[in-house]
Amino acid sequence: MKKIGCGLLIVIIVLVLAVSGFFYFKTASADMNDIKSLQANRYYVSAENMPNYAPAAFIAVEDKRFYRHDGIDWKGTGRSIGIALKNQSASQGGSTITQQLAKNLYLSSEKTLSRKISEMMIAKRIENNYSKSEIISAYLTTIYFGNDIYNIEEAANTYFGTTTDASYTGMPQITVLQSAILASTINAPSTYHPDQFQTDTALQARTRSTLDKMHDQSLITDEQYNEAIAGIPTTN
Numbered sequence: 001m002k003k004i005g006c007g008l009l010i011v012i013i014v015l016v017l018a019v020s021g022f023f024y025f026k027t028a029s030a031d032m033n034d035i036k037s038l039q040a041n042r043y044y045v046s047a048e049n050m051p052n053y054a055p056a057a058f059i060a061v062e063d064k065r066f067y068r069h070d071g072i073d074w075k076g077t078g079r080s081i082g083i084a085l086k087n088q089s090a091s092q093g094g095s096t097i098t099q100q101l102a103k104n105l106y107l108s109s110e111k112t113l114s115r116k117i118s119e120m121m122i123a124k125r126i127e128n129n130y131s132k133s134e135i136i137s138a139y140l141t142t143i144y145f146g147n148d149i150y151n152i153e154e155a156a157n158t159y160f161g162t163t164t165d166a167s168y169t170g171m172p173q174i175t176v177l178q179s180a181i182l183a184s185t186i187n188a189p190s191t192y193h194p195d196q197f198q199t200d201t202a203l204q205a206r207t208r209s210t211l212d213k214m215h216d217q218s219l220i221t222d223e224q225y226n227e228a229i230a231g232i233p234t235t236n
Helices: 002-027 035-042 051-060 072-086 097-106 111-127 133-140 150-161 174-186 201-216 220-231
Strands: none
Touching: 035 097, 051 097, 051 133, 051 174, 051 201, 072 174, 097 111, 097 133, 150 174, 174 201, 174 220, 201 220
C-alpha cells in the first residue's frame, strides 16, 4: 500500500510539474516591457499624479485587496476556479486588477480555464516586475470606457471635460462622483454610458453602490462621500 501511495504521489508531482511547465512556456512570450511602453500614450497619467480617489474607485469595485495580494487574490480565484471546473467555463469573476491587466495586454477574452491559468501566471510576472502604482497606472490605460476610449484620462476629458492629472491646470480636476461613474461603467461599457448619467437610473444606482464601497473601504472621507452622493439625481 505504501508503494502504491508513493507511486501515486510521484505521478501527481510529475503531472503538476508538466502542467506548470506547459503554462510557463506558453506565457513566457508576454513582453513585460509592453507595460512600460504604455507611458508613451498621450493620455497616460501616473496614478501617483491623480487624486487618490480616482484609482480608488476602480480598486473598490474591482479588487479591494489590490494592495494586499501578490497579483492573485487566492480567495476569489479559488471560488472562480471551482465554479469554472464545475461549468467547464471561466465565466465567473475572481480576476484581480493585475490579472485584468494581463488579460487586456496579452490574452484574448475567451472564457476558458486555460486562459485563466495563463492570466494568473502572467499576473505573477507583472507583480514581480512592477510596483502597485505602476500596475494600477497601466490598468487605467487599458480599460475600455466606450466610444473607442481605453484610458481614464481620455474618458475624463471626453465625458466630463475634466482631467485626472492633479498637476494640470488647463481643465477642472475629476471629482469623486465622476471617478465613481467611470468605475461603474467598465463591466458593461456598451450598456452604461457616462454621458447619460443624468438620465440613466441604472447607472445612477451602480454609481451609488460604487460610492458606498469606496466609503466602506475608507477610500474616501465622509465629506467626500456626502458631496458625491448629493450629486446623484433623485427620483420621485
